[in-house]
Amino acid sequence: MATDPHMVFLGFGKYARSDKIFALEPIRGEDRGEGRRTQVWVDGLGNPIIASRTERTILGDMGQERAAQSYLLDEALELAERLAKAAEAGRVDLGDLGRRARHLLEAATAAGAERPADPAESQPRLL
Template sequence: MEIRENYIVPLGYGKFVRSDKIIALEPIEDERGPGRRTKVYVEEVPYPITASRTENAIVSNIVETPRETLEAIAAFELLQDILDDIDKIGSMLRNSIKKEAGLDLGKIQKRIEEILGHQIGSEPS
């Protein structure tokens, strides 16, 4: 993959940086508030910029990536978001959903974890 030079990358919140000035990306995992997704380290900026986009979305703007890879990344990001949301649902509500709608969130959660576990071991480089 090659870095696109002089390409403007949107970070969200009306922030933009040049693709060839981004040094590092760090996903925000703990206490992630609304829209807080990634710390972006930029050349000659003394502190990281908080982006409302995932590191994969930002990387897809920085480098030339085949469309199939971008679609797969988006699908895995969606699964991770669903998994995060399911994890917040308590057992009483899970039981109610299973009883009322026949939807077993525990089974869905395990399946998503399996899929994401396989994806981590075979990430494209």
């Protein structure tokens, strides 16, 4: 169910009005990372805005809860992506990785794994 138009946070001080966003495109491959996760196409702009948040997170903020229900999957994928990059660079801290993985598992098994109102404030970064 859509909500009334409101501002949606895209990351790094970027916002767009929810009713003006018409497409979200995940950034893949080598172009993804370091604040580059999603291209956000906004009505009236010729080029997409580069968002540091995932498309599912943005969809949730837009009021599209059904499309954004799998925030835990996003977190798990982000953990896997960060682990792969850290392993390639030879900087894997297994103790820290274990703590973060345990936290993710606890969140997944918590009563229904409800999506918090603002995941950025209530969930620590995984890596």
